[in-house]
């Protein structure tokens with residue numbers, strides 16, 4: 001029985017831990033938003049009808065894709081909606097990275113990129129960030145089969161200026177450049193305005209962070225007609241009905257409530273500012289964050305030990321045993337009350 005030899009073998013992406021007793025723990029490990037989704041979205045969830053389950057949903061998530069495109073002033077034919085930005089990015093890798101030359105992405109970045117590359121057998125090369133974890137734009141002038149950059153980057157939290165993004169897009173006209181803007185709403189500068197100028201650019205965003213809807217799985221990409229058409233051809237070769245009806249309706253409600261969305265972001269940015277002060281006082285180096293998380297390192301105590309101690313107290317943050325970042329912790333910005341508990345625990349741990 002040699003069937004095992006025919007199974008595809010892949011080292012999968014490892015998501016942050018989802019603890020069982022969710023009500024008791026403080027969960028600062030997967031960059032979720034600590035505040036609820038827009039009230040209109042919850043109301044829709046409570047009023048779902050039979051037809052919302054019985055019928056297939058529209059294949060293009062029409063209502064939702066129109067609402068998102070309209071909000072950003074983008075033509076409806078230039079948007080692709082998927083089941084979280086992970087789904088959108090996976091489809092984009094499969095669609096846009098089809099060269100024998102390696103795709104490029106930073107050595108420290110979203111740890112799903114190398115998994116998709118391995119899964120789809122896309123050759124890749126990682127490009128080192130500088131000593132301050134910043135992207136060196138000139139390093140992306142080498143020959144390549146495509147580029148993907150998270151901006152702001154994760155887990156570093158650092159944003160790259162828009163002119164540097166433009167430099168990379170402009171100087172790579174023969175490949176697709178994907179800018180993953182999962183965290184852009186917390187302080188980065190979106191590349192959306194560049195879409196008018198560059199047909200090789202794709203901008204990917206999500207409802208999981210700034211719109212508090214990680215559980216609904218909504219992500220989207222904006223790109224030129226040719227790229228979106230190719231993305232749809234790939235999607236329709238796998239699963240045409242990706243977006244479920246409740247997600248479509250709840251997503252529309254969320255996008256319509258701009259006031260709520262802005263207020264939530266403002267609260268997180270305010271808490272982030274205070275967190276930088278508190279953690280610096282406790283002896284942490286805190287990287288300059290444009291996201292809803294902080295990337296921190298302590299001069300006296302090892303990140304791994306702090307991580308384990310916090311975990312034993314029911315406070316979950318993220319740690320990677322990886323070169324360059326093994327002495328860092330990534331801490332999602334929670335509510336003020338959650339953050340206060342974090343500072344108190346850290347005070348005890350650090351003695």
Ligand code: PMP
Pocket residue numbers: 083084085086087110150154180182205206207208214218219
């Ligand atoms: N890109 C980055 C950089 C992320 O950190 C995440 C969250 N894990 C995603 C994309 C995917 O988020 P989602 O699938 O929830 O939209």
